[in-house]
Amino acid sequence: MTTGRRPEPRAVLATALGVVGVGLLVVAEWQRLLRDRGRVDPLLVVLMAAGVLVLIGVVFGWFVRRGRSRHRVVAGLRPGWTLHEVWADESLGRELVAQGVWERGLSLAGGTRFTLAWSASGVELWRGGRAPHEVLSLPWHAIASVTEGSGYAASSARPAVVVSTVAHATLVLVPCARLSGGVLPAGAAQVGGLVAAMRCARGEH
Template identity: 45%
Template sequence: MTRQRWGLLLSTLGVIALSANAWRRLATSDGDPVLIVLVSLLIVVLIVAGIVLAARRDSGRRRAAATARPGWSTQAVWSEAGLRDALLAQGWYIERLRPGGGTRLTLAWSGEGIELWRKADVLLGLSWPEIAAITPTTGLSGGAVRPAVAVSTTAGAQLVLVPTAKPDGGLLPASAAAVDALVHTLRAVRDVS
């Protein structure tokens, strides 16, 4: 089990333990049991609704790029903490990238090159001759180190992107094996072009 998985497991166990303790206190208090159950159900419904809405937004973001670029492949990604600075060092300014990473983006690629999208806007487009290397790496995104893809440009920029587990997006990062497969796919398309 990886260090990330252990961290997620321990965090989940901690939340469960704290929730069980809070539930025990509520259940043994003089509060109305029906009200306690209703409040608990409301909390669960709000959490599930938040997860579902986040997944739908991710899917919609990726579809915007796929619709605008028929025949291109897409992958939902998060920005890495250093992406904003790497772009600025090359003279590329992109608004509203979170300094700590975690901005939801879409990576699109075809025989022409790669593009980085946010919602329905192309943030950056690079042709294959402008790309020096594509390598697996790790990146800090949203406060956690995750498997990532590094796109090194001939201009000297290293753009690090953290793929999601599902190409359409979601809440989980891609595994190291999935990142390796994405790197292999991108290299294969670049080599054919």
């Protein structure tokens, strides 16, 4: 397994600064409205609301493109492997530590995106955009079971793939509806199919 981590793209900083900037504008405008309700500028309020919606769309689009870039790169690095985009459950950070892996920057609420890869050799987790890095690599003999469960990826409970290791780590991953990523989570039936495919690759019948 590997624990190295490459720097995040500059787009992360640009997105963060954009969010902070819009947030400051919203706060300033609401303060002005509270001080002087008699002189509300409807056009300014509408423009600010539109700006926030556009920013949200840009952020979502950036995350989707980032995941698809990672997916393509990992597919090239692991020909013949099966790949599926997933979100981390809120517990993944500490469970990786239990497995002996320290990965910085994981959200405590879950929702960090990864590419889950598997083959007859084992299971891997990849993170990053155009230059992804391997977060975890486990041969099948290091995995105790692969089951269905539920996970919290910065949301309410969603159907999840649960990978339990012989080192007593429980890796809970919430799959996307599309294998290449997106904004919708997979349903229970689709997650069941992913679990069955992983078990088949492991040699379970």
